[in-house]
Amino acid sequence: MALRPAVIRDQDRIDVRLTGEAEYLIPxxxxxxxNEGTLFDRPAHAFLEAARERRLFxxxxxxxxxxxxxxIIQGSGDEKSTKQAEVGGLMFHPAARGFGLCSLLVKIMMVYAIKESDRDSPDEEYLAHVIDGNDLPLHSLLEAGFxxxxxxxxxxxxxxxxxDYMIKGGESVVHMHGFVFDREVIGKLVLSLWKxxxxxHGVITRSDPAGDIRMTVDFSQVIPPTDLKI
Incomplete structure (x- = not known):
């Protein structure tokens, strides 16, 4: 049986992409x-809708x-909260963690949402929720301006x-930590992506006992480099 390639190897090329409508089932x-029980179990149609709105990555x-x-950037299910969007679905393969890719992805998502998507309104709130005990996305959210x-x-x-599977016995809610995106930092995020x-040059390097791993990340399909104006 042929061995499957490692998730990330030295000199690999990584793309951040908007997910097309025909590809929504991939994410x-x-x-x-x-999912290890730390993310909302979103139905397939939520991904399809996000892809149609060009808010799926x-x-x-x-x-x-x-x-x-x-x-994913998902509109609120509450009709009264049309000016709120949930930033979530932040999932990376375990072997792709520790490179800073999640932080980079959230920065790209927020700059795209506010500067590129033509769907943003000045009074829209971007929220994120992290379940108790799930520390993995905290750094990424804070670094990206939440x-x-x-x-x-x-x-x-x-x-x-x-x-439901996240609700503890005898309770009717999920206890989470809330975050809101600070619009005042959008300029800093643009500068960070420009740098x-x-x-x-889009290169991320991680030192490893088995040898350094260098990858090149391209997100020009989401944000053209010429749009990163500082």
């Missing part, structure tokens, strides 16, 4: 396979043609997703 099945190892990460807003109880129907493209 859906990726999250379904890897995936990270592809172009060298191996394997998806390694996902992200600030904590304290404990939040998420009820059924607050978002178009199944949360990544123009000074780092």
């Amino acid at each position: 859906f099945t990726f999250i379904e396979a890897l 995936h990270v592809l190892n172009r060298t191996t043609d394997n998806i390694i990460g996902t992200g 600030r904590p807003i304290g404990p939040v109880d998420v009820h059924r129907g607050d978002i178009d997703a199944v949360i 990544f493209v123009n000074e780092d």
Whole structure:
């Protein structure tokens, strides 16, 4: 039996892409396979709708043609909260963690949402929720301009997703930590991405006992380099 290639190898080329409508099941099945009970169980139609709105993202190892990460910006399931959007679905293959790819993805998602998508309105709030005990996305959210807003109880129907398996026995809500995006930092995020493209040349390096791993990340399909104006 042929061995499958490593998830990320030295000199691999990584793309961050908007997920097309015809591809919406790719991130859906990726999250379904890897969800460890820390993410909302969003239905397939939520991914389809996000893809139609150009708010669904995936990270592809172009060298191996394997998806390694996902992200979604989803409208609130509450009709009264049309000016709120949930930033979530942040899932990376375990072997693709520790490179800073999640932080980079969230920065790209937020700059795209506010500066590129033509769907943003000045009064729209971008929220994120992290379940108690899930520390993995915290650094990525904080580095991408989200600030904590304290404990939040998420009820059924607050978002178009199944949360029952996250509810502890005898309770009716999921206890989470809430975050809101600070629009004042958007200029800093643009500068950070500009430096990544123009000074780092899109290269991420991680030292490893078995040898350094260098990858090149391209997100020009989401944000053209010429749009990173500082």
